[in-house]
Amino acid sequence: MRIVVLAGGIGGARFLRGLKAAAPDADITVIGNTGDDIHLFGLKVCPDLDTVMYTLGGGINEDQGWGRTDETFRVKEELAAYGVGPEWFGLGDRDFATHIVRTQMLGAGYPLSAVTEALCDRWQPGVRLLPMSDDRVETHVAVEDESGERKAVHFQEYWVRLRASVPALAVVPVGAEQAKPAPGVLEALAEADVILFPPSNPVVSVGTILAVPGIREAVAEAAAPVVGLSPIVGDAPVRGMADKVLEAVGVESTAAAVARHYGAGLLDGWLVDDVDAGAVADVEAAGIRCRAVPLMMTDVDATAAMAREALTLAEEVRA
Amino acid sequence: MRIVVLAGGIGGARFLRGLKAAAPDADITVIGNTGDDIHLFGLKVCPDLDTVMYTLGGGINEDQGWGRTDETFRVKEELAAYGVGPEWFGLGDRDFATHIVRTQMLGAGYPLSAVTEALCDRWQPGVRLLPMSDDRVETHVAVEDESGERKAVHFQEYWVRLRASVPALAVVPVGAEQAKPAPGVLEALAEADVILFPPSNPVVSVGTILAVPGIREAVAEAAAPVVGLSPIVGDAPVRGMADKVLEAVGVESTAAAVARHYGAGLLDGWLVDDVDAGAVADVEAAGIRCRAVPLMMTDVDATAAMAREALTLAEEVRA
Numbered sequence: 177m178r179i180v181v182l183a184g185g186i187g188g189a190r191f192l193r194g195l196k197a198a199a200p201d202a203d204i205t206v207i208g209n210t211g212d213d214i215h216l217f218g219l220k221v222c223p224d225l226d227t228v229m230y231t232l233g234g235g236i237n238e239d240q241g242w243g244r245t246d247e248t249f250r251v252k253e254e255l256a257a258y259g260v261g262p263e264w265f266g267l268g269d270r271d272f273a274t275h276i277v278r279t280q281m282l283g284a285g286y287p288l289s290a291v292t293e294a295l296c297d298r299w300q301p302g303v304r305l306l307p308m309s310d311d312r313v314e315t316h317v318a319v320e321d322e323s324g325e326r327k328a329v330h331f332q333e334y335w336v337r338l339r340a341s342v343p344a345l346a347v348v349p350v351g352a353e354q355a356k357p358a359p360g361v362l363e364a365l366a367e368a369d370v371i372l373f374p375p376s377n378p379v380v381s382v383g384t385i386l387a388v389p390g391i392r393e394a395v396a397e398a399a400a401p402v403v404g405l406s407p408i409v410g411d412a413p414v415r416g417m418a419d420k421v422l423e424a425v426g427v428e429s430t431a432a433a434v435a436r437h438y439g440a441g442l443l444d445g446w447l448v449d450d451v452d453a454g455a456v457a458d459v460e461a462a463g464i465r466c467r468a469v470p471l472m473m474t475d476v477d478a479t480a481a482m483a484r485e486a487l488t489l490a491e492e493v494r495a
Numbered sequence: 496m497r498i499v500v501l502a503g504g505i506g507g508a509r510f511l512r513g514l515k516a517a518a519p520d521a522d523i524t525v526i527g528n529t530g531d532d533i534h535l536f537g538l539k540v541c542p543d544l545d546t547v548m549y550t551l552g553g554g555i556n557e558d559q560g561w562g563r564t565d566e567t568f569r570v571k572e573e574l575a576a577y578g579v580g581p582e583w584f585g586l587g588d589r590d591f592a593t594h595i596v597r598t599q600m601l602g603a604g605y606p607l608s609a610v611t612e613a614l615c616d617r618w619q620p621g622v623r624l625l626p627m628s629d630d631r632v633e634t635h636v637a638v639e640d641e642s643g644e645r646k647a648v649h650f651q652e653y654w655v656r657l658r659a660s661v662p663a664l665a666v667v668p669v670g671a672e673q674a675k676p677a678p679g680v681l682e683a684l685a686e687a688d689v690i691l692f693p694p695s696n697p698v699v700s701v702g703t704i705l706a707v708p709g710i711r712e713a714v715a716e717a718a719a720p721v722v723g724l725s726p727i728v729g730d731a732p733v734r735g736m737a738d739k740v741l742e743a744v745g746v747e748s749t750a751a752a753v754a755r756h757y758g759a760g761l762l763d764g765w766l767v768d769d770v771d772a773g774a775v776a777d778v779e780a781a782g783i784r785c786r787a788v789p790l791m792m793t794d795v796d797a798t799a800a801m802a803r804e805a806l807t808l809a810e811e812v813r814a
Contacts, residue, residue, distance in 0.1 A: 251570060251595070254593070258593075269567075273570045273577065295577070298576060298578070
């Protein structure tokens with residue numbers, strides 16, 4: 177079975193771990209968000225790709241969900257001693273090595289997809305990890321500064337430095353219009369048996385992937401059923417601050433509203449949490465088959481059960 | 496008093512520490528060798544400049560004479576886990592930060608001289624540290640490989656990986672002919688009261704600096720006396736493997752031969768160690784005033800005494 181997953185960072189990575197447990201023989205291709213990539217200290221950092229790679233490869237810091245396990249921060253301390261920031265982005269020493277290798281390979285002319293494949297040679301994530309695009313796409317968030325002036329900040333600055341503490345007025349994937357899907361992305365979608373949207377952020381993770389011209393169309397036109405899992409449980413994001421960016425695109429923070437935001441043009445099936453069972457009829461009225469199941473990724477077993485529910489719903493849709 | 500010193504790495508840095516102690520009120524400009532600079536992991540590494548900066552700024556690993564004190568190697572271990580080398584060059588985590596800042600600034604368009612000044616803002620070495628050139632010069636060493644084929648290797652590969660264990664057939668500062676002295680270099684030489692050659696490697700340290708067109712001429716034509724200290728004591732280098740590269744340029748490993756190699760056109764005075772007192776007449780016969788004094792940099796006091804002897808000899812020459 178060929179499964180394609182459109183993944184953001186922590187939520188996507190944890191879902192993938194459950195999916196691998198639920199479908200150990202499946203051929204899984206992950207299309208990773210690169211809109212939150214950032215250049216720090218002259219190095220190319222790809223937080224979402226790395227979170228997937230480290231999580232599936234056994235190198236993740238389990239407690240925080242991103243970055244490397246058993247990490248130290250000596251390089252960062254030294255950079256700060258030079259007065260070189262930003263200090264709000266927590267790059268550890270082991271993590272730095274990944275960005276150094278990536279930057280060196282990009283500088284030598286390799287596209288991000290080839291670099292990602294090379295990094296995965298070490299991590300053996302058990303999935304084929306593709307960046308959504310080899311072209312630079314950078315998610316910017318429009319905010320109001322103290323003086324009421326509207327300005328754009330990099331998504332990482334909004335998310336990590338500001339901790340989404342000010343309203344997001346708009347979310348713009350800068351460069352997406354000119355970006356092309358990375359090699360293999362459209363083929364994987366066309367040949368998929370199932371396409372899954374994990375409980376990742378619908379705006380800045382899955383939404384950014386869909387903003388690359390050709391990908392939304394390929395998902396919509398794919399022969400495979402497309403099933404998503406709600407990142408909103410009981411009117412609040414399971415983790416992160418998805419509600420902040422949903423507001424920017426005029427979408428309510430409810431499981432049903434997110435399903436309608438994707439729409440029946442994309443989604444064939446949608447899973448909501450048991451606590452949102454009341455939303456099932458609402459989602460089905462929008463032309464999307466819906467089931468209420470437990471959606472908390474408390475451990476790998478619980479997550480594998482969610483993945484099995486998603487695959488079951490996909491079979492139902494197909495039948 | 497304005498003193499200009501042409502410096503390599505460890506020997507130059509340790510001499511400078513003694514010179515600062517001997518002449519605390521002097522205005523010292525250091526013209527640093529950049530011929531042993533190397534790109535590693537996509538980062539620009541300047542071993543000699545950093546050794547001077549760390550030594551005078553209190554950050555050096557005193558035991559080995561290069562690199563940072565209290566160092567760890569987590570980034571390097573991770574790079575090795577990615578299969579990315581070379582492993583023979585010992586870059587520590589704290590040291591990496593320096594190269595990351597330098598590479599980022601160079602990438603932003605700053606010349607190496609401006610970058611070096613910015614790095615020194617932190618280290619406060621108490622001297623003005625100038626790279627010999629902002630242009631890329633890379634010292635290559637011609638060697639014979641196992642099959643008897645002649646090939647060129649980067650100086651660091653010859654020095655660090657091969658530990659100078661094979662004969663150096665030639666030493667070539669690639670790019671030197673097209674290089675220009677960095678801003679301030681020629682002015683410092685023209686305005687100097689004294690010019691010193693510390694006991695640095697005469698071929699790959701001082702020799703490379705002199706290979707930048709304009710610098711040899713500026714030293715030769717400077718109004719200031721030029722005094723050098725022999726890096727060879729008792730027919731062997733005090734440290735390092737200077738004899739290996741002296742052979743490549745056809746110079747004997749003796750204090751007198753090195754003086755003659757620089758020549759009376761450059762040198763006004765030359766200090767040899769007490770054990771080489773027999774060489775004094777030989778050096779003076781070549782038109783270079785010579786004194787035998789203790790030349791072992793065993794500690795800062797001994798090194799300061801050497802620096803005082805050099806300044807005294809400069810005064811004698813001037814008088």
